[in-house]
Amino acid sequence: MIAKVIVDVPSRQTDRPFDYEVPAAFADWIEVGSRVGVPFGGRVLQGFVTELADTSDFDSKRLKPIAELLDHVPPLLPDLIELAKWMSEKYCCSWTTALQAMIPGALKGKAERLVCIQDAESASEDLPLAMTEWMGSQLVKLDVLLERFPEYAKSVKSALREGVLVEHTKVRDRLAIRKVLTVYLPDDVGKVRTQLAALPARAGKQREVLAFMLERGEPMVLQQLLAEAGGSAASVRSLAEKGLLELREVEQQRDPYAGREFDRTMPLALTEGQNEVYDRIIRAVDAGEPKTMLLHGVTGSGKTEVYLQSIQFCLEQEKQAIVLVPEISLTPQMVERFKGRFGDAVAVLHSRLSNGERYDEWRKIRSRQVQVAIGARSAIFAPFERIGLIIIDEEHESSYKQEESPKYHARDVAVRRARQHGAAVVLGSATPSLESFAAASRPLTAKDEGREPALLPMPVRVGGRPLPPVTVIDMREELKEGNRSMFSRLLHSSLADRLERGEQSVLLLNRRGYSTFVMCRSCGYTAACPHCDISLTYHQKSRALRCHYCGHAEQAPATCPSCQSEHIRYFGTGTQRVEEELSKLFPGIRVIRMDVDTTTEKNSHEKLLKQFGDRKADVLLGTQMVAKGLDFPYVTLVGVIAADTSLNLPDFRAAERTFQLLTQVAGRAGRHHLPGEVVIQTYVPEHYAVVTAQQHDYAAFVSEELRHRSAMGYPPYCRLILVTMSHEQLPLLSTVSEGFASELREIAENEGVLISLSSGFGRALEVLGPVASPISRIKDRYRFQCVIKYRGSIDASALVRKALLPFTGGPPQRLVQFSIDVDPQVIL
Ligand SMILES: Nc1ncnc2c1ncn2[C@@H]1O[C@H](COP(=O)(O)OP(=O)(O)OP(=O)(O)O)[C@@H](O)[C@H]1O
Ligand SMILES: [Zn+2]
Ligand SMILES: [Zn+2]
Numbered sequence: 001m002i003a004k005v006i007v008d009v010p011s012r013q014t015d016r017p018f019d020y021e022v023p024a025a026f027a028d029w030i031e032v033g034s035r036v037g038v039p040f041g042g043r044v045l046q047g048f049v050t051e052l053a054d055t056s057d058f059d060s061k062r063l064k065p066i067a068e069l070l071d072h073v074p075p076l077l078p079d080l081i082e083l084a085k086w087m088s089e090k091y092c093c094s095w096t097t098a099l100q101a102m103i104p105g106a107l108k109g110k111a112e113r114l115v116c117i118q119d120a121e122s123a124s125e126d127l128p129l130a131m132t133e134w135m136g137s138q139l140v141k142l143d144v145l146l147e148r149f150p151e152y153a154k155s156v157k158s159a160l161r162e163g164v165l166v167e168h169t170k171v172r173d174r175l176a177i178r179k180v181l182t183v184y185l186p187d188d189v190g191k192v193r194t195q196l197a198a199l200p201a202r203a204g205k206q207r208e209v210l211a212f213m214l215e216r217g218e219p220m221v222l223q224q225l226l227a228e229a230g231g232s233a234a235s236v237r238s239l240a241e242k243g244l245l246e247l248r249e250v251e252q253q254r255d256p257y258a259g260r261e262f263d264r265t266m267p268l269a270l271t272e273g274q275n276e277v278y279d280r281i282i283r284a285v286d287a288g289e290p291k292t293m294l295l296h297g298v299t300g301s302g303k304t305e306v307y308l309q310s311i312q313f314c315l316e317q318e319k320q321a322i323v324l325v326p327e328i329s330l331t332p333q334m335v336e337r338f339k340g341r342f343g344d345a346v347a348v349l350h351s352r353l354s355n356g357e358r359y360d361e362w363r364k365i366r367s368r369q370v371q372v373a374i375g376a377r378s379a380i381f382a383p384f385e386r387i388g389l390i391i392i393d394e395e396h397e398s399s400y401k402q403e404e405s406p407k408y409h410a411r412d413v414a415v416r417r418a419r420q421h422g423a424a425v426v427l428g429s430a431t432p433s434l435e436s437f438a439a440a441s442r443p444l445t446a447k448d449e450g451r452e453p454a455l456l457p458m459p460v461r462v463g464g465r466p467l468p469p470v471t472v473i474d475m476r477e478e479l480k481e482g483n484r485s486m487f488s489r490l491l492h493s494s495l496a497d498r499l500e501r502g503e504q505s506v507l508l509l510n511r512r513g514y515s516t517f518v519m520c521r522s523c524g525y526t527a528a529c530p531h532c533d534i535s536l537t538y539h540q541k542s543r544a545l546r547c548h549y550c551g552h553a554e555q556a557p558a559t560c561p562s563c564q565s566e567h568i569r570y571f572g573t574g575t576q577r578v579e580e581e582l583s584k585l586f587p588g589i590r591v592i593r594m595d596v597d598t599t600t601e602k603n604s605h606e607k608l609l610k611q612f613g614d615r616k617a618d619v620l621l622g623t624q625m626v627a628k629g630l631d632f633p634y635v636t637l638v639g640v641i642a643a644d645t646s647l648n649l650p651d652f653r654a655a656e657r658t659f660q661l662l663t664q665v666a667g668r669a670g671r672h673h674l675p676g677e678v679v680i681q682t683y684v685p686e687h688y689a690v691v692t693a694q695q696h697d698y699a700a701f702v703s704e705e706l707r708h709r710s711a712m713g714y715p716p717y718c719r720l721i722l723v724t725m726s727h728e729q730l731p732l733l734s735t736v737s738e739g740f741a742s743e744l745r746e747i748a749e750n751e752g753v754l755i756s757l758s759s760g761f762g763r764a765l766e767v768l769g770p771v772a773s774p775i776s777r778i779k780d781r782y783r784f785q786c787v788i789k790y791r792g793s794i795d796a797s798a799l800v801r802k803a804l805l806p807f808t809g810g811p812p813q814r815l816v817q818f819s820i821d822v823d824p825q826v827i828l
Contacts, residue, residue, distance in 0.1 A: 001027055002056045003066060005047040007040050008096050012808045015094040018047075019056040021065045029069055033076035035107065037068030044068065046108075048099050050081050073366065075103050077383055079420045086416060090797050092804075092820035093406040101406050102381040106359035113142040115156075118166040126159050128152060139168060181222040183236060184246040185213055192244050205235040210244060222247070227601075262339040267309050271463075274306050277456045281306070282313040284424035285388045292415055294395075294440035295428040297458030298467060298696070299667020300631075303428045304334075306458075307391050308341050310426070311372060315345070319388025319423075320371045324410055326397040326628065327351060327376040332606045333613075333631060338374050349375030349382070352603065377402060377410045380417065387421040390414045394628060395427035395436055396660055398653075398825045407821050411436070426456075430667060430698075431660040434709065437702060438716035461671075468638070468669040468676035470694040474685045475642075486581055491639045491679045498637050499586060499618055503674065505637040506630070507621040508665045509574045510645045510658075522565035527557075533777040550779040575621055578641060582619065594622030627665040633672035638665055643682035643690055651826060652714045655689040659701050662693035713757050713789060715823075718764075721788040721796055722824040724773055726781040727816045736807060736816040737770035737784040744788070744803035753794050763792030765799075774827070781817070787827065797822055 004017035020038050022030055030036070034049040044067050056063060076099065084098035091098075100108060116139045117123045123132050131149050146153055159165040185192060196210050212229035213220070220228075222236065239245040270278055277295060284291040297303045311321045325334055327350060338346050347361040347370040364370045366383045373382035377400055380390070392400070392411055400410040411427065418425045427436050440455040461467065473488040483489060498505050519526050527536040529547035536545035538556060546553045560568045575595045582589055592608050599605045605625070612620045613632055620626055620635075646658045662680060670676020682690055692701035710717050725740065727733040748754040748765050755764040766789045773783035790796045797820075804818060 001030075002053045002060065002063070003030055003034075003036070003049045004051040004053065005036060005038050005066070006050050006095050006099060007038060007045050007047040008100070009040070009045065010094045010097045012094065012804075015088070015096070017050050019058055019063055021060065021063045022052075023065045026066060026069045029072060030066070031074050032078040033074035033081055035070040035075055035103075036066045037070060038066055039064045043113075046070070048076060048081065048096075049074075050085075050095075071107075075107055075366065075383070077385060079417070080381060080383065083381075083413070083417055083420065087406055087408055087413065089801075090412075091406050091408050091822050092797050092801055098406045098408075101378065101402075101408070102383075104359045104362045105355045114139040114168045115142050115145060115160070115165045116140065116168070117164070119164050122162065122164045123159065126162070126164055127155055142167070180250055182219050182248055182250040183213065183222050183225050184219045184248060185217070186243060186246055189214070195242070195244055203235075203238075205231045206239050209235050210239060213245065219250075224601075262336055262343065264343065265337070265340040267312065267341075268305050270305065270309065271302065273458045273460060274302050274462075277458055278306050278309055280456055281310040281389070281424060281426055285310065285314050285317065285319070288388075288422040290415075290419040290422055290424075291454070292418070292425040292427065292440075293454045293456050294432055294436050295426050295456045295458065296432050296437070296440075296698070297428065297430060297456075298461060299430045299664065300461040300465065300467075300671045301430070301458040302462040303393070303458065304337055307393070307426070307428070308337065310389060311342070311391070314388040315342075315371050317388055319386045320373075320382075320384040321389040321391070322379060322382050322384070322387060322414075323372065323374040324377065324379055324390070324392045324400070324414070325374065326394050326399045332610060335374070338372065342372050345370050346372045346374060347382075349373060349379045351376060352605075380410045380413050387417065387423045390418055390423055390425045391428065392425070393428050395429045396431055396433040397628075398657075401823070401825045403825075405819075407824075409823055412823070431663045432698075434656060434702065434705060435716045438706075465670065465672075466675070467696045468666060468678050470666055470678040470680060470696070472685045472690060472694050473679060473681045475681050475683050485585075486578065486641060487585070487639075488679070488681050491681065492585065494637050494677065494679055495586065495619070495639070499589065501636075502634075503636045504612070504615065504617070504632065504634045505619045505639060506626050506635055506665065506668050507578065507619055507639045507641060508626055508661075509578055509621070509623060509641045510643065510661065519569055520560040520563060520565055521567035521569055523560060523563040525560050525562040525568075527561075531777070531780045533775050549775070574641075575623065578621055582621070589619060590617040591619045591621050592617040594620065594625050596623070599625070624661065627661055627668070630668050631671055632668070634674065635668055636670055636674050636676045638669040638676065638678045640665060640678075640680040640682075643680050644684045644687070647684065647687060647689065652709070652712065653825070655687075655705055655708070658687075659689040659693050659705075662690065663696070663698070666693065666696075718757055718789045718791040719796070720824055720827075721790075721800060722821040722827055723786045723788065723800065724783055724819045724821070725770070725785070725816050726778070726783045726819075728781055730782050732814065733782050733784055733816055734770075737786065740803060740807060740818075741767050741770050741786050743806060744786070744799065747799050747803055751794075751799065753790070753792075757789055757791055763790075763794055765790040765794055765796060785827075 001022040003020050003022050005020050006017050007014060030049060030052065032049055032051060036047055036049060037044045038047050080102050084095055084102060087093065087098040088095040117132065117135055117137065131152060146156065156165065160167060192210065193214065196207065196214065199207050209225070209229050209231035212225070222233070225236070226233065236245060236247070240247045281293065284293065295303060295306070307323065314321045323338065335348055347364045349358060349361055353361065365373050373379050373384070392414060395411060402408055414425050471490060473490055475488065478488050495505055527545050528534065529536055529550065529552050531552055532547055532549045534547065534549060536547055539546055543556050544553050545556050557568065559566050575593050579591050579593050582591055592612050594605070594608050598608065609630070611617060615634060640662060643658065643662060646661065647654055666678040669678055680690065680694065684690065688704045689701065692704070709715065725733060725737045745754055745767050748767070753763050753765045757764045757766055767786055768789065769786040770784040773785045776783055788796060788800065800820060807816065807818065
């Protein structure tokens with residue numbers, strides 16, 4: 001038997017299956033989707049079996065055998081292998097890159113080089129005694145051996161060449177049991193207390209740490225203790241030496257939800273609106289034919305309950321369901337709703353899980369222990385065998401697009417996967433993306449006869465609750481009337497009201513545009529990265545300036561490097577400034593701040609939300625993170641500090657993003673018995689994104705926005721591919737990018753599709769550029785880009801792949817790097 005194997009070398013030249021012989025011992029085990037170790041270029045590399053065949057086109061006697069079978073149950077299924085192939089074509093990446101995206105990190109094998117002594121007699125002559133004794137007859141890792149005997153590297157090398165030592169390679173899973181250093185109090189706490197008093201005054205740090213542990217009274221992970229108590233690892237160690245604390249390695253908990261009780265919930269009686277939508281969904285699930293539907297339900301219309309009951313139906317049909325939610329809204333609230341309804345039938349996949357945890361959740365899916373997978377983007381690859389329903393909540397979210405290769409969009413992958421399984425796809429949102437809305441509201445043609453329209457509207461909130469009234473405040477007017485604060489008078493008095501009544505408020509600061517940077521007030525100098533064309537970001541904690549693209553870091557200067565002035569200012573995060581202002585205006589106000597700074601630690605996001613849900617704070621202040629999916633009954637006020645920062649971005653989706661953000665955050669208010677109110681502060685109150693958000697008028701926004709998109713030639717009127725090219729040498733880059741663009745134009749010309757998009761209907765493709773990218777240099781590499789716009793049934797990815805051919809291969813130092821982004825979310 002022959003196996004065709006895709007080997008894990010992500011280069012264009014090797015991006016095809018290679019034939020291997022299947023040894024008899026593996027014959028019963030190997031399937032399409034099996035992970036194997038195969039000899040390749042003198043090493044053993046990981047690969048996936050894409051096909052089994054009886055014969056090979058090559059001389060089968062010369063085929064090498066598969067060296068290792070890495071799992072008994074293949075991690076991938078034939079449909080995923082095929083899906084990866086499709087992804088590699090559509091997103092112009094290698095097949096193996098797409099396959100790697102589908103398996104948990106724990107399974108991403110690394111080849112390990114091991115050596116052992118083959119010829120003991122020669123070894124005793126050629127190698128030092130210390131080495132041969134140390135090695136014995138064991139297999140030893142090559143790098144460990146060299147580390148131990150660095151002075152004998154040469155002898156090892158020649159021994160390998162002479163066959164005195166032989167090399168074996170093995171594919172090792174990256175999975176390792178995670179152990180963390182944890183600090184314990186000794187059993188005799190009384191003794192610790194007395195000793196604490198006896199610690200000398202100069203051991204201040206130790207006293208603090210010990211006092212903190214006593215107060216806390218339970219074991220703590222070392223890192224966390226240091227972060228919270230502010231001591232150093234050295235102080236903990238010396239306390240441990242004195243026997244006042246104990247340090248132990250503790251295996252990290254693998255089931256992230258182990259031991260947590262979830263209250264079981266029963267299906268609610270659906271409202272009329274929910275019921276209609278539910279009916280349509282289950283009919284599609286029942287039909288077992290692929291179908292994509294757009295559930296356009298206003299905030300608080302009860303979309304989640306519809307999802308839950310549709311999944312219930314799907315499970316009763318003995319099919320499985322995948323639920324995608326944006327990473328950020330994968331909150332305990334969301335997880336609770338699904339665990340509460342389906343209990344142990346749910347696997348949860350998100351990026352805050354450790355490698356091991358994620359692997360275990362994934363295995364529950366693969367081994368059919370669970371029937372529902374809920375997770376962020378990559379959960380779309382959950383290895384279920386019979387998918388009946390795929391739900392994508394908040395389908396408009398840009399986080400469904402992966403920004404690194406494979407640059408796939410989970411929505412498009414979902415539609416493709418549903419086609420393989422005959423599954424229904426439900427895209428849900430209060431503010432659908434223009435692409436989805438346009439696709440779903442496409443007028444039915446004769447071909448669709450008998451089909452139901454794909455748009456499922458839920459225009460009212462559960463219980464007929466009104467959407468909250470929105471007041472737009474023109475901040476220019478505030479300034480004219482002498483109010484220089486960042487809070488308008490209305491927002492100020494509304495906040496005061498809530499404090500008085502014991503209700504809660506959500507404050508959104510649109511973070512973009514409020515970035516943290518350094519500027520000289522005297523000369524206007526801003527600190528820029530020496531390797532990239534971008535300003536450095538100030539990090540308050542470490543007082544360092546950092547580049548987000550290359551990681552360059554430097555000490556923040558005290559005086560301006562350009563004019564020596566002392567008027568150099570560091571602008572901290574916007575949210576910090578708002579927080580300070582809040583405590584000035586309302587002494588004693590309890591604020592929970594949620595932004596990149598406060599949510600870096602594992603689970604911090606959920607902890608903060610839990611505190612807020614338990615009403616331990618008056619205000620939840622944050623960036624985009626606070627806008628999504630939250631459902632708290634006591635939130636009656638939502639304030640947007642500055643609506644327009646995201647409107648000014650040079651991005652054709654700027655208005656859409658702003659409208660979505662405003663609508664979503666407004667939707668957090670008044671979702672239960674208490675009525676809500678929204679205040680939006682802006683400098684452009686007349687902008688249609690603001691006006692239509694104020695009126696909760698999605699339709700009006702869409703028709704205005706579509707007019708702009710049509711005039712400018714942007715999606716959904718066409719599709720885009722962004723090709724970014726980079727190289728250290730500008731002249732070479734310029735030549736190659738010109739060459740690529742003309743190659744592509746020529747290919748399109750030959751296909752008869754190189755036609756201006758403004759020429760009306762039909763198939764058309766334009767190549768814009770090359771021009772310098774908006775960020776023209778990253779990590780000392782210059783960047784050029786081409787934007788390809790096309791319309792109609794054109795396989796533009798195929799044209800791009802073809803145009804790339806002359807530019808692959810050649811000496812590596814001369815190679816211009818190409819990065820292809822199909823359906824880009826951001827054109828930077
Ligand atoms: N049929 C029903 N009967 C009673 N309450 C319901 C019903 N359906 C949903 N609810 C409740 O209404 C509230 C809002 O529902 P849900 O959070 O699902 O809205 P949503 O449409 O997902 O909103 P958003 O898009 O803002 O997240 C929830 O508290 C939910 O429990
Ligand atoms: Zn200066
Ligand atoms: Zn940089």
